[in-house]
Amino acid sequence: MIIKKISDAAAKAVQMDGAKNVSVRVIFGPDDKAPTFAMRIFEVDGGGHTPYHSHPFEHEVMILSGDVTVVTDKGPRPLKAGDMILVMPNEQHQFKNLSETQKASFMCIVPIAYQK
Amino acid sequence: MIIKKISDAAAKAVQMDGAKNVSVRVIFGPDDKAPTFAMRIFEVDGGGHTPYHSHPFEHEVMILSGDVTVVTDKGPRPLKAGDMILVMPNEQHQFKNLSETQKASFMCIVPIAYQK
Numbered sequence: 001m002i003i004k005k006i007s008d009a010a011a012k013a014v015q016m017d018g019a020k021n022v023s024v025r026v027i028f029g030p031d032d033k034a035p036t037f038a039m040r041i042f043e044v045d046g047g048g049h050t051p052y053h054s055h056p057f058e059h060e061v062m063i064l065s066g067d068v069t070v071v072t073d074k075g076p077r078p079l080k081a082g083d084m085i086l087v088m089p090n091e092q093h094q095f096k097n098l099s100e101t102q103k104a105s106f107m108c109i110v111p112i113a114y115q116k
Numbered sequence: 117m118i119i120k121k122i123s124d125a126a127a128k129a130v131q132m133d134g135a136k137n138v139s140v141r142v143i144f145g146p147d148d149k150a151p152t153f154a155m156r157i158f159e160v161d162g163g164g165h166t167p168y169h170s171h172p173f174e175h176e177v178m179i180l181s182g183d184v185t186v187v188t189d190k191g192p193r194p195l196k197a198g199d200m201i202l203v204m205p206n207e208q209h210q211f212k213n214l215s216e217t218q219k220a221s222f223m224c225i226v227p228i229a230y231q232k
Binding site for chain 1: 119122149150151153155174176186188195209223225
């Protein structure tokens with residue numbers, strides 16, 4: 001059994017094209033021998049966002065803090081802390097921090113094969 | 117894409133032997149066609165707990181609220197809201213609400229094959 005608080009996992013800047021002011025902490029991943037899925041926490045500074053993209057695997061997300069929207073191919077959908085989102089494989093999506101000054105954060109889980 | 121808040125999923129009493137004052141909401145599971153893993157929220161009333169047991173699959177957990185401990189085969193380990201726990205396959209575990217009066221809650225993710 002492994003117990004972590006968020007600060008136990010290092011924050012690394014997300015370097016993907018289209019990402020701005022985002023860092024990720026891999027809470028449980030390959031280094032922890034997580035068998036099936038990886039738990040990550042994303043932190044988005046003011047004005048930041050993840051890439052607008054899709055990929056052949058799903059996300060399950062919980063919004064932890066901040067004023068966040070998820071952009072889809074049908075437009076943005078508002079979110080609140082505590083909301084949970086299932087992004088299906090190959091669905092376009094982008095998580096955006098709507099505040100220019102306040103941080104936002106969310107948990108995002110992926111199949112372990114896709115956690116590098 | 118599916119967006120839910122916690123009250124969108126019905127709470128069902130956990131009927132397993134050894135469970136007391138616990139209910140579960142399946143946020144994303146087979147009914148949502150979640151491909152790889154299921155997201156559930158457990159709510160534990162005062163004095164309640166999940167069974168002390170093990171099973172051949174992992175949990176990834178985040179404590180959301182309350183005064184919770186996880187009991188292991190080496191004894192109890194204290195937890196705080198925001199703590200995250202990887203319970204490995206076949207590890208004994210039990211989540212206990214240490215308060216007799218206040219509720220506690222946690223998210224628990226499992227491989228989809230084990231979400232009935």
